[in-house]
Amino acid sequence: MSANRRGLLVSSAPFVHVRESTTTLVLLVLICLVPSLGWAVFLFGVDVLLIVGLSAVAAVATEASLNLLRGRRTLLDGTALLTGVLIGFSMPPSAPLHVPILSSVFAIAVVKWSFGGLGSNWMNPAMAGVVFSHINWPGSLSTWKAPRFLTGVDGVSAVTPLGLLRNASGHVEGLPMDLLRDAGYRISGLDKGITAWLNDVPLSRLGARLPEGYVDLALGIRPGSLGEMAGLFLLIGSIILIARRAVRWEIPAACAAVFGVLVRLFGTGSEPLFSGDVLFALFTGSFLLVTFFCATDPVTSPMSRPGLILYGSGVGALVFLFRRFGAGPEGTAYAVILMNCLVSWMDAVLPAAGFRGRGERLPGGAG
Template sequence: MNREVDLLVTTSPQIHHPDSTAKIMWTVVICLVPAGIWGVFLFGGKALLVIISSIVSALVTEFIIAKLLKRFTVLDGSAFLTGLLVGYNMPPGVPLYIPAIASIFAIAVVKWTFGGLGANWMNPALAGRVFVFFSWTGSMTNWRVPRFLTTHVDGVTMASPLGFIKAGLYDFTGTSPGPIAFLKAGGYPLSALDQSVTNWINTSVLNPLGASLKGGYVDLFLGIVPGCIGEVSALLLLLGTVYLFIKKIITWEIPVSYLFVFGLLIWIFGGLRFNNGLFTGDVMFNFFTGGLILGVFYMATDMVTSPLTTKGKLIFGAGAGFMTFLIRVYGSFPEGVSLAIIFMNIFVPLINKYTKPVRFGVSPRGGGK
């Protein structure tokens, strides 16, 4: 007995991957979990409530829309991952309705308005984050002091490193060796852990080689700084990234071109705002601050909203790196990762069009053989 099976097939081009969509989504979720646990540990129980609020809102919105459309997608992991990323891009003290609205916007407007998973042209989590950032800027830039970090003033909030530098450079007329020295001169605190680990690295490893590590980098690498819940720990995010590369869920083109262009521009021009010369920018500081690591490896590499070809991915990453540098260094906002990736999402169809391989037997000009 023959049975007719309705298959939903999108228009070309298609991406082939040996793993199912659900397996890919849940694998990315698992790779992100350690960074989230660390963020909750650093910022307290309110951070966990923010993440739960964003995930639950994403799942409920997904379920309602899929039910109306007679589709069952709530268990494929895409809505859960979107909610998780929204939560990770939130300050730990943000009111709970803000991550909820961000997730609803991400799922209902950005994802399903364009046809659901695979049809959205913009990263839903980033779009949700940007939407609430411009709607509630005050709440979205209110950072909590993490565990291990003690301040010289009473209170539970303080500026992020990038925000501190952006504000301090507004009327800065002197000179500074770089961002770490600028933070230190402004009284920005370091954790005891940073000081002890830095001293050990210098004494045991670097000093015998004639080098030294300044205080502050360990805090940045471990995430002991004010920031969004899931973006602060470069170490744990990078560990998850290693597994994604091993499973070939992400490829090298976008991260490498993104970090190369961003790092190159920071190295060449990043020192100018501290009134230093060219080629004096602090690349390591800029790699480990803000949402760069989370954005580069977990959001810019999104299969749906990034180009398909190797050349296209390199162009996409380079463009995002350039825009991140432009916004972070010369823009009004301390950070530019979200806006940079969304900006490049707009050009993905154009990039795909002009970087697609030529079919066999067809002239690049479309004139046949």
């Protein structure tokens, strides 16, 4: 055995690391999004792959050029890819291709890199990109395509449940599902079949009854953005993320709790007081996608547990406000980026570490 082996690492402890790295965490989130993408392809056809793909390519290409400009190597951590995929997920299946591309470029170049790239983004880049697209191309982002199973709906004039509800409510009072039916919203045959079976077999024993239409919502058989469709797949993915501790559970828990309670109390526009339709609210729009996959981005959320709960609650409350009173049918992305901007304040007011040994840190006085 040679006395001096060359190439041995001589640094300082610790020398071992946990398996998780930035890249593996991003990879896990991407893997959890794959079933939703597959479902979107199944519902809308392969066109959606083009939207998500171009969005991702634009994000990665922007990251690569900024890497060259700034002399950093952050391409391989995968965060740019994730941003691009999330922006693609937020597009309607019929979105013109320049919209996701330009949104991704904006998200990476302006939001992510203006203060120095990963770790310094002041807003969730994906959500900022989505807001950017909503402001710039409101027209092309409000035409929807009907998914498979939903027959008899005109491909161009399809309306999302939330959009339809917004038009219908204001005049009438009632549960959202009833209003939708009155407004001519279609329910797929698949929904009717599954709901009938559920009511016959498991639910009859519990004495409960599921109205028609909710299975469509959970499976995403409704017009909407391509990535938000499969509520069930998103839920499964988020369970994996939370179980692997890739995201912190406090955010989605607080967000869903606050949002659910507020919806129950005040409804989403049409219901009488104290009888809001929570299930409908959770499974429509991009609530699940944003709560579990965008609001949970650690870089733009607080670090302490009280901070996380405050932040999650804030997102939930804002989503409710925007949905109930806002101009558009939805405002999840706005809710997230607004709360992102409050994160540094939350970190200062609610410090994460419990160390008080020297007593020199004043409450709220984190410099």
